[in-house]
Structure formats: C-alpha cells, structure tokens
Amino acid sequence: MEKIHPQYEARANILKAMGHPTRLFIIEALDEKERCVGELTEKIGSDVSTVSKHLSVLKNAGLVRDEKRGTSIFYSLCCPCVMDFIGCIETVLKTNAEKQMDIARCCGAKIPEA
Amino acid sequence: MEKIHPQYEARANILKAMGHPTRLFIIEALDEKERCVGELTEKIGSDVSTVSKHLSVLKNAGLVRDEKRGTSIFYSLCCPCVMDFIGCIETVLKTNAEKQMDIARCCGAKIPEA
DNA sequence: TGTATATTTGGCAATATAGCCAAATATACA
DNA sequence: TGTATATTTGGCTATATTGCCAAATATACA
Numbered sequence: 023m024e025k026i027h028p029q030y031e032a033r034a035n036i037l038k039a040m041g042h043p044t045r046l047f048i049i050e051a052l053d054e055k056e057r058c059v060g061e062l063t064e065k066i067g068s069d070v071s072t073v074s075k076h077l078s079v080l081k082n083a084g085l086v087r088d089e090k091r092g093t094s095i096f097y098s099l100c101c102p103c104v105m106d107f108i109g110c111i112e113t114v115l116k117t118n119a120e121k122q123m124d125i126a127r128c129c130g131a132k133i134p135e136a
Numbered sequence: 137m138e139k140i141h142p143q144y145e146a147r148a149n150i151l152k153a154m155g156h157p158t159r160l161f162i163i164e165a166l167d168e169k170e171r172c173v174g175e176l177t178e179k180i181g182s183d184v185s186t187v188s189k190h191l192s193v194l195k196n197a198g199l200v201r202d203e204k205r206g207t208s209i210f211y212s213l214c215c216p217c218v219m220d221f222i223g224c225i226e227t228v229l230k231t232n233a234e235k236q237m238d239i240a241r242c243c244g245a246k247i248p249e250a
Numbered sequence: 251t252g253t254a255t256a257t258t259t260g261g262c263a264a265t266a267t268a269g270c271c272a273a274a275t276a277t278a279c280a
Numbered sequence: 281t282g283t284a285t286a287t288t289t290g291g292c293t294a295t296a297t298t299g300c301c302a303a304a305t306a307t308a309c310a
Binding site: 251252253254255256257258259260261262263264265266267268269270271272273274275276277278279280 | 281282283284285286287288289290291292293294295296297298299300301302303304305306307308309310
Binding site: 030040043084103104107108109111112 | 140141144145146147148149150151152153154155156158159160161180181197198199214215217218220221222224225226227228229232235
C-alpha cells in the first residue's frame with residue numbers, strides 16, 4: 023500500500039465513516055433537520071452510548087458538527103452534498119438486482135422483465 | 137440497530153466497499169480505463185493476492201465487473217457515477233482543513249487566510 | 251448548593267477486516 | 281500433453297470495529 027497517496031487515505035476515511043447503516047441513517051435524519059443525541063437514539067433504538075459513538079465517528083470525519091444549545095447538543099450535517107451519493111448508490115443496487123434476475127432466468131426461473 | 141431499514145444496510149455496504157484507500161485507488165484507475173489484476177497490482181505495489189481480494193470486495197458490492205479476455209481478467213467500473221462522490225468528499229476535506237486552521241489561529245499561530 | 255438530565259468515555263467481548271504467504275486453479279500456448 | 285502465466289483461495293496473525301454496560305462528566309435549574 024506504500025504507493026497509495028495519502029489523499030486516498032483521507033477520502034477513504036470519509037467513505038468509511040459513511041459506510042455503516044446506523045450512520046447512514048443518522049446522516050439522512052440530519053439532512054432533514056438538526057437533531058440532538060436523544061432524539062436520534064430514540065429513532066435508532068440502540069443504546070445511547072452506541073449512538074454517541076457513531077456521532078463521534080461522523081464528527082471526526084468532518085461530516086457533522088455539534089452545537090450545544092439549552093440542555094442538549096444538536097448535531098447537523100456539514101456538507102449536505104453527501105446526500106447526492108444516494109442516487110448513484112441506488113443505481114448500483116438496481117443494477118445488482120437486475121444482474122441477479124438475469125442469473126435466475128439463466129437457471130430457468132420465470133421472472134418477468136423489469 | 138433493529139429499527140434501521142435493510143435498505144440502509146445495502147447502501148452502507150457500497151460505501152464500506154469504497155471506504156479503503158486501495159479500493160478507492162482501484163476505482164479511480166478503472167474509471168480511466170479497464171485494467172487487469174496484474175496491472176493494478178503493479179500500480180498499487182502490494183501482493184497480488186491482496187489486490188485480488190480488494191477486487192472481489194468491489195465486485196461483490198457490484199461496483200466493478202470482470203471479463204476474461206485472452207490471458208487476463210479485465211476489471212471495469214460498473215457505475216462511473218461513483219466518481220462524482222469525489223467532488224463532495226474534497227469539499228468535506230477542505231472544510232476540515234479550514235476548521236483546523238481556525239483552531240490554530242485561535243491558539244496564536246499566524247496563518248494567512250485561505 | 252444539590253439533583254436530575256444529557257451526553258461522553260472506558261472497558262470488555264464478539265466479530266470483521268487487512269495483508270501476507272503458500273497453495274490451488276484455470277488456461278493459453280509451445 | 282506439459283508448462284508457464286494469471287488469478288483466486290485458504291489460512292494465519294494483527295488490527296480495527298461494533299455494541300453493550302457501567303461509570304464519568306457536564307450543566308441547567310430547582
């Protein structure tokens with residue numbers, strides 16, 4: 023890996039931070055509006071410490087920022103452009119699903135065209 | 137994590153597959169043109185088995201496809217739209233760098249404005 | 251000041267990932 | 281057919297990640 027430029031490392035860190043279902047859920051929730059830890063925890067349904075750690079991963083990557091206000095800490099999305107990734111990701115998933123169906127058809131399954 | 141929809145899992149898998157410097161390097165190289173394992177291995181400089189495994193991660197995620205031709209197996213990018221992520225990722229990184237400089241300035245360091 | 255509330259941190263066990271070597275596989279072609 | 285070449289797989293160790301609980305921290309407010 024020595025030939026790989028550190029720039030790839032930095033970029034990969036951002037994608038890695040996004041590469042977890044809970045964190046993706048958080049990102050989407052924050053794209054709608056800023057939210058505090060408790061609110062996210064309730065939506066997600068796991069331990070608050072787990073959610074807190076996911077938030078710290080996202081914050082460390084620079085994807086979210088936090089701001090203390092009143093009795094809570096509100097998290098918000100730094101760069102909403104990350105939500106634009108979803109369209110392309112869905113394209114990949116759709117392509118995968120089509121490939122799967124082609125394979126199934128090859129095996130004799132009767133599946134109508136998309 | 138029970139409340140998280142499986143769709144988030146699927147999306148996260150794609151991002152996770154992209155979240156490694158070597159794999160990001162491979163994606164970029166394949167965006168330019170299709171390449172065989174040996175060629176990628178030489179560019180990357182790690183063991184060919186390591187590169188092969190990275191390629192299988194990418195293939196499994198549906199990000200690349202492989203095609204045997206002649207004596208080699210050529211890999212190519214399934215959805216070039218993933219390269220569009222880079223612009224936003226660079227925005228995140230730039231924002232992070234600016235934040236860092238603000239912090240440095242707060243500590244008394246003399247750094248010119250960007 | 252004392253207490254309840256919100257959040258983070260430490261620590262642990264389970265699991266996943268990365269990278270290397272050696273070995274297996276596949277196959278073009280002499 | 282036999283051999284060299286390209287790629288994948290198995291297996292191992294080291295390291296990283298995840299998620300929970302318990303404990304620490306911070307702070308608004310009675």
